[in-house]
Amino acid sequence: MNPNHPKSPFIIHNSSFNLPPSVAPDVIDASCRLPLVVLFLSAAVWLLTASAFGLIASIKFHAPGFLADSAWLTYGRVRPAAVNAMLYGFCLQAGLGVALWMLARLGRTTLAAPWMVIVGALCWNLGVAAGVVGILGGGSTGFENLEMPAYAAALVFLGYLMMAFWGVLTFHQRRERQLYVSQWFLFAALFWFPWIYSTANLVLQGFGARGMAQAVIAWWYSDNLLVVWLALVGLAAIFYFVPKLLNRELHSRYLALMAFWMLILFASWGGIPASAPVPAWMPTLSVVTTVLGVITVIAVFVNVFRTTGGKCLMRMSNPSLKFIGAGLASFVVVGFASAVTALPAVNQVTQFTWFTIGKGLLNFYGFFAMVIFGAIYYIVPQLMGQEFPFPKLVRAHFFTAALGVLLFAVPLAVGGIAQGLKLQHAVIFADIAKGTLPFLRASTVGDLMMALGHVMFLVNLGGLVFQFYRGRALSAWAEATAEIKTAEARP
Amino acid sequence: MSAQPRPSTLTAAETAEPRAGDIALPLWIIVLLFLLLYWGVVYFDQYSGGFSPEVYMPCRSTAELAMYQPPAGAPEFAGGKTVYENVCGLCHGTDGMGKPGQAPPFVNSEWALGNPNRMIRIPLAGLTGPIQVAGQQYNLAMPAMGAALPDDDLAAVLTYIRQSWGNKASAVTPEQVKAVRAEIGNRTQPWTAEQLNAIQ
Missing domain, CATH: 1.10.760.10 (Cytochrome c-like domain)
Structure with a gap:
């Protein structure tokens, strides 16, 4: 049989593999517009809410009597409320919005069922609101990062499924055969959260795990959410926006593949502190895998460094690249700091100090939020086909955010190490705790700076959305009330 | 679809979706990975207590073990x-x-x-x-x-x-x-x- 014969089984008929033609970017953006506006605007509102609660908690260190009469606003409730509003209200929500947009754009297809995504987003926000109010009302479960009461957790979970399902379907309907790097990360992230959230909630609240098992599960969940999920989405955005905005190829698909598998295989084992009162193999495994996380950080950094040709992203004129550059820098710092402080000799000093808190906040605000800001500042004008109403505020936001992150992260790190060294030879605990106050004051200034930046973000985002829909409403009104031309009325 | 002009000043003009280059992994990162893996295995072997659920603080050497024993000769x-x-x-x-x-x-x-x-x-x-x-x-x-x-x-x-x-x-x-x-x-x-x- 002639192998070149049209019916030959050796010839792959291209036509049988042909996918429908790519959808134009405008059409994709139009399909994403409303769901993303809902997600981003509510995320911005939650971000500000989290800042407000965080500030209340922060002020209590300087004036313990502040709002102390109200049970709803005691430190033990305000602080978890702030963390949950930040995590579930902002990080996951805005991250999902960016993820859905990237999935649609990279798949060259419209977002599947935008209305269902909106319903999912509403369900999610209802859940977060119920959760934050529940925490303030005293219904916290007491597990770190999982404080939301069961009814709120169920709503949050349902909302996520409703959004992620259409994300997976968008991925399935893609019209570009070759997958880009970011798609691996996003696809993994879509499945990662339901897995960890349902497992942690079911085991802790459903089956009622007892004793040290509770702490182990809560550590596992926090690590998987804060280290794995945030990195999956954040790195997807870095790998997408850096080459796109520079109009270059990403340096190496294999380096990205290495970062991906290192993250998937190793990062999810971390999080159990070296001194945890559990059988020795658990914290030891955590130490080893956290140190191996350095490879992920190096692989990501080298890849981006080679893509930009060694130029610093923070010094580029594009504000999105500035934000993403700051996010990448924080990612590198957090990665190395995690690896070093995982080692038992160092962990002994830094655990139970402000260093750990500072590192966690740097991961939220320095890495993830910065990358997401950069992404949103690019995406939203694309969706709207309009500029932000206050372009200067975007730059101002970058500088306040970057300065704010520096101002809280550096004092907390330095103060935390000093505190940890003093605690090694503890004389009077209260004196050591008091000694950290100057550092806390500096970090409150950082909090304030960041809160200011968040206001700028909300103003610009809200302004653009308002401007866009106002324009639409006006033109629709003009169209509806326009005089009917006689020629049209009587054909 | 949308007749409005694409944003140009604030964000970069719309560019093609990104693609990834095919440059192979640098050798040094593979070497580094295997060095860290080697360290990890040795470290885990030393400190994991053989996966025993009863070992909370494994000792690496007999000297370290002896450190935790009451001094010999005067057990009381x-x-x-x-x-x-x-x-x-x-x-x-x-x-x-x-x-x-x-x-x-x-x-x-x-x-x-x-x-x-x-x-x-x-x-x-x-x-x-x-x-x-x-x-x-x-x-x-x-x-x-x-x-x-x-x-x-x-x-x-x-x-x-x-x-x-x-x-x-x-x-x-x-x-x-x-x-x-x-x-x-x-x-x-x-x-x-x-x-x-x-x-x-």
């Missing part, structure tokens, strides 16, 4: 401190310096450091009358504080006294205490300094 020593602070410390002081005019010190005391057969007798039946301790004259009425203690506790507390605060005398064994108890029978009369000095 640690318990002796507790007994001392409960029974003796109130009068003789946790520093072993005693109370001026009431309770003699143990530090550099010829009674505490001397013949254990005399020392063991004091807590078993008490002590009364004038006594010379470390160059000072005391007039005592010490009750039989140790009569109710079991042999090993009494041996531990006496060893503690003889080996603390710079004292360096031989340990007292439970067997010695038992022997002295048998010798004095059910004596309740407190000793005097002369009676004790007569004992060898």
Whole structure:
């Protein structure tokens, strides 16, 4: 049989593999517009809410009597409320919005069922609101990062499924055969959260795990959410926006593949502190895998460094690249700091100090939020086909955010190490705790700076959305009330 | 679709979706990965306690294990401190310096450091009358504080006294205490300094 014969089984008929033609970017953006506006605007509102609660908690260190009469606003409730509003209200929500947009754009297809995504987003926000109010009302479960009461957790979970399902379907309907790097990360992230959230909630609240098992599960969940999920989405955005905005190829698909598998295989084992009162193999495994996380950080950094040709992203004129550059820098710092402080000799000093808190906040605000800001500042004008109403505020936001992150992260790190060294030879605990106050004051200034930046973000985002829909409403009104031309009325 | 112009000033003009280059992994990162993996396996082997659910703090060497053992030769020593602070410390002081005019010190005391057969007798039946301790004259009425203690506790507390605060005398064994108890029978009369000095 002639192998070149049209019916030959050796010839792959291209036509049988042909996918429908790519959808134009405008059409994709139009399909994403409303769901993303809902997600981003509510995320911005939650971000500000989290800042407000965080500030209340922060002020209590300087004036313990502040709002102390109200049970709803005691430190033990305000602080978890702030963390949950930040995590579930902002990080996951805005991250999902960016993820859905990237999935649609990279798949060259419209977002599947935008209305269902909106319903999912509403369900999610209802859940977060119920959760934050529940925490303030005293219904916290007491597990770190999982404080939301069961009814709120169920709503949050349902909302996520409703959004992620259409994300997976968008991925399935893609019209570009070759997958880009970011798609691996996003696809993994879509499945990662339901897995960890349902497992942690079911085991802790459903089956009622007892004793040290509770702490182990809560550590596992926090690590998987804060280290794995945030990195999956954040790195997807870095790998997408850096080459796109520079109009270059990403340096190496294999380096990205290495970062991906290192993250998937190793990062999810971390999080159990070296001194945890559990059988020795658990914290030891955590130490080893956290140190191996350095490879992920190096692989990501080298890849981006080679893509930009060694130029610093923070010094580029594009504000999105500035934000993403700051996010990448924080990612590198957090990665190395995690690896070093995982080692038992160092962990002994830094655990139970402000260093750990500072590192966690740097991961939220320095890495993830910065990358997401950069992404949103690019995406939203694309969706709207309009500029932000206050372009200067975007730059101002970058500088306040970057300065704010520096101002809280550096004092907390330095103060935390000093505190940890003093605690090694503890004389009077209260004196050591008091000694950290100057550092806390500096970090409150950082909090304030960041809160200011968040206001700028909300103003610009809200302004653009308002401007866009106002324009639409006006033109629709003009169209509806326009005089009917006689020629049209009587054909 | 949308007739409005694409944004140009704030964000970059719309560009094609990104693609990834096919440049292979640099060799050094693979070497680094395997070095870290090697370290990880060695480290895990040292500290994991063999996956045992009962090992919380594995020791890497016999030297480290020995560090956590009570000092050899004086196994009663640690318990002796507790007994001392409960029974003796109130009068003789946790520093072993005693109370001026009431309770003699143990530090550099010829009674505490001397013949254990005399020392063991004091807590078993008490002590009364004038006594010379470390160059000072005391007039005592010490009750039989140790009569109710079991042999090993009494041996531990006496060893503690003889080996603390710079004292360096031989340990007292439970067997010695038992022997002295048998010798004095059910004596309740407190000793005097002369009676004790007569004992060898």
